[in-house]
Amino acid sequence: xxxxxxxxxxxxxxxxxxxxxxxxxxxxxxxxxxxxxxxxxxxxxxxxxxxxxxxxxxxxxxxxxxxxxxxxxxxxxxxxxxxxxxxxxxxxxxx
Numbered sequence: 001x002x003x004x005x006x007x008x009x010x011x012x013x014x015x016x017x018x019x020x021x022x023x024x025x026x027x028x029x030x031x032x033x034x035x036x037x038x039x040x041x042x043x044x045x046x047x048x049x050x051x052x053x054x055x056x057x058x059x060x061x062x063x064x065x066x067x068x069x070x071x072x073x074x075x076x077x078x079x080x081x082x083x084x085x086x087x088x089x090x091x092x093x094x095x
Contacts, residue, residue, distance in 0.1 A: 018067040023084035025062040028071050031082075031089040032056050052076055 036053035052075050059074040069084040081092040 015067065018086065021086040022064065022067060023069055023087050023089060024064075025060070025069075025071075027087070028060060028062060028069075028082065028084065028089060029057050032060075032073075056080075 032053055036049050036056070056073045056075045061072045063070045067085075071082040071084070071089075073080055073082070078094050080094055082089050083092055084090075
């Protein structure tokens with residue numbers, strides 16, 4: 001009985017942690033801006049990155065799933081999917 005209560009408590013704790021740390025759409029936009037920034041490069045590369053990151057932010061389709069979030073977006077001709085869990089965004093790859 002004690003083991004079952006411990007297991008139930010652990011499951012409830014994990015679900016609450018996931019629910020309260022689910023990233024929002026603004027955090028995705030900050031992630032895209034940070035991920036596309038270059039430290040070095042010429043003016044053309046920086047302009048291209050700025051246009052592509054703007055396109056990625058504008059075409060983002062954010063879906064909140066309570067415990068996690070997903071985003072589908074376009075970057076140039078590529079479609080990408082991201083998943084946000086516990087405040088972290090991970091790219092799932094091209095769709």
